[in-house]
Amino acid sequence: MTHPRLTTASGIPVDDNQNSLSAGGRGPLLLQDFHLIEKLQHFNRERIPERVVHAKGSGAYGTFTVTHDLRPYTKAALFAEIGKQTPVFLRFSTVGGEKGSADTERDPRGFALRFYTEEGNWDLVGNNTPVFFIKDPINFPDFIHTQKRDPQTNLKSANMVFDFWSKAPESLHQVTILFSDRGTPDGYRHMDGFGSHTYSLINAGGERHYVKWHFKTRQGIRNLSAVDATRIAGLDPDYAQRDLFEAIARGDYPQWDVKVQVATETQLADWSQRTGWNPFDLTKVWPHADFPTLPVGVLELNRNPENYHAEVEQAAFSPANVVPGMGYSPDKMLQGRLFAYHDAQLYRVGTNHQHLPVNAPRCPFHNHQRDGAMAIANGGAARNYHTLDAVGRGAGGMGHGEPELALAGNAGRFDFRGQEDDYTQAGKLFRLMTAQERQNLCDNLAGPLSQVDAQILERQLGHFDKADPGYGRGVRAALKALGRNVD
Template identity: 85%
Template sequence: MHQPPITTASGIPVADNQNSASAGPRGPLLLQDFHLIEKLQHFNRERIPERVVHAKGSGAYGTFTVTHDISRYTKAKLFAGVGKQTATFVRFSTVGGERGSADTERDPRGFAVRFYTEEGNWDLVGNNTPMFFIKDPIKFPDFVHTQKRDPQTNLKSATMMFDFWSKAPESLHQVTMLFSDRGTPDGYRHMDGFGSHTYSLINAAGEKVYVKWHFKTRQGIRNLSAAEAARLAGSDPDYAQRDLFGAIADGRFPQWEVKLQVATEQQLAEWEARTGWNPFDLTKVWPHHDFPLLPVGVLELNRNPDNYHAEVEQAAFSPANAVPGMGYSPDKMLQGRLFAYHDAQLYRVGTNHQHLPVNAPRCPFHNHQRDGAMAIQNGGAAPNYATVAAEGSHPSGLGHGEPALALHGGAGRYDGRGKEDDYTQAGNLFRLLPAQERQNLFDNLAGPLSQVPQEIVQRQLALFDRADPAYGAGVRAALKVKGVNIA
């Protein structure tokens, strides 16, 4: 069916619905990109009151303990000394399902960690996968719509999903992970977590490095077979919630080793020149042989919430919450989320969501934000404004003190699709899988692919072929077992 040209909600034609406006090909993004802002704002307001993504979740409190000194990389006080402990709250979730959906569905898992530091809250908002489906936030609402329900039938649609993925080679890396055994983890305790994005750390000398965060489960990786995941979805749809709550209640406190990969800007530039991969592209990973994992500490969950709604449902995370000694990167998806997460919480929980105990910092804080709904802490009799420094400002030396980020290129929309390598890393992941896990991957993909039109199947198979010929051949064989004739 013919689709009319895309416009804004006010009817203004959209020149480019594929690429956000950025300062040079790498970004960062520009606030003047009203189409991006409008898409994200409307997307954040599509559900009342449920989260539009990560709606079904579980949470617990715990501690982070430093085991290795990383002060050479960051001045953040939570890392100041081996043995130092920081209180934490963690929320796990499925991504695409509603609040009543099953915990065992094939889906990425959210892995959001809040550190209640003496310098404010640090939120590390990630998933159980180190990569993602897309590299530009302007496509995020479109992508998530394909994972939700068909607007006519109100049913989940394999056709919508694979129509999007088959036209987006950048998704292949994450699709391979999703349909592997790791797409159905055995609860939340037996999976790894990742910050996924590239972040930065700044030390006391003002020197910056780029980092990726990893949480390695001490319980061991454990996944469910597709058949067992489907069985549990019917018999115990709250399986992961039950498992996490029960383990903590019984004193079997789950733990993760916290590690990070570190690289200077120069090292990343040299790596990109050698590999051709953009180190700030969320659809890519930094291979461990190029950037080894360095130990940092241990995360332990040891206390269940007293009230699910107050402490888990109303927990409001944002990757923009970074304490002094930490910073961001030109990762376009991260840049979009710095805006979108906080905006979603303003809508979903309220203007003063940070006043709620689970969201409030545990250090002294002071600002001039006043009034609005649920203004629990409203500043008392203190002034609600800051005076103007007539002779110019005098920085206090507190806060981030992040070094300036050099910008390159003219402001515009840059489309690198078709020129970038979206296949090698997906092929590398495929080749890492043992034989039985490869067969599981083929079978898991053949199920939904057998329900979509041939045109989409052929397009998706072509992507598998480019990642590895054995990948495409395996999926074709699994489709034939299901009675699908592949031309």
């Protein structure tokens, strides 16, 4: 079957719809990649009015308290001294479900955290998993479409889901987590959170360290069985919302230990050469044996919102919001999100969404942005432009004392599919599970896989085999128990 040639909305032929334009194979993305930007912009405007992803959510306010000295790595003011507290707002969510979906569906959980610092808002927008399904943002709209509804039947489709995953072996690590017991956490209080991406910290000496953020629940990990998750979805679809709200209301404040993995650029380069893994690949973890976690502080949620719509529904996060002493990384998915999240909020909430109380910084702010809908803080009589310095200021680096980031390589679209190791980490995760956890994983996968076409099933089983032969055998046995014949 032939398909019409893919073009932009202006009819310009698209030569490559698989790989974003980057500076070198592992380098950051280029703003000139209009196809990527148009694709993300249109994707952000597909739904009115709920979020395209993370539509069903819960939120609460709290505090972050510094317990260990992070100043060797960052000059960010919120880490200035032991015992310092910063107010926060945290929104939990499911990812693929609509606003009326059940809290207990098998799905990753969003973990979007805002720190109201004296230097502006820092948004750490992550999930309850340390990895994700894809490594290039140009694939994100396609991936999410497979998680939504078939355009003809308006039904969820296992065929769509596994057609995508079976052709994207990079997804296997996250798929393994999703269909394990961790895919249905027992509410929001009993799960960990992760920044997932690699970020950077800059200290007072202008030195850069790369970091991954971890939030370890003090309530203990608790998950629901597939049977219990389905039962609760029918009895109380707002189970996680109810649990979080009522716990805070009775003074049982949930807490998480905040930790980081830290590495220099040289350490990551050496590790990458040894393992063959890209340290900025969102489908990979940094093993704790190579990069142990360091304690930083404690996160506590201790106040419920007074109005759900104003404070939870209109909360608008963006990973582009970092404060002095922090920065980004060449992670391609992060680079795409730096644009896409703010763009989504401009559409979903409005051009002045940062003026709303839940989004507004709690420190003085000033810019030259004016007008637009709901211009609550419109600058008064102050001028609406910035005066240029005719002789220049001799700026260097990337701002706020962050050193320059060396980039190398020819600009182009780089395709490493089939050349990278997408199986070792998924296989290690499978082997870390107990016998019962492996059985649960295989049973959970067998349900949707029993509904997919034979060629899709064969591709997906091949990925399990490459991760660990026992993984493939287990899923085949579970499929046969459901009456699906497999070789």
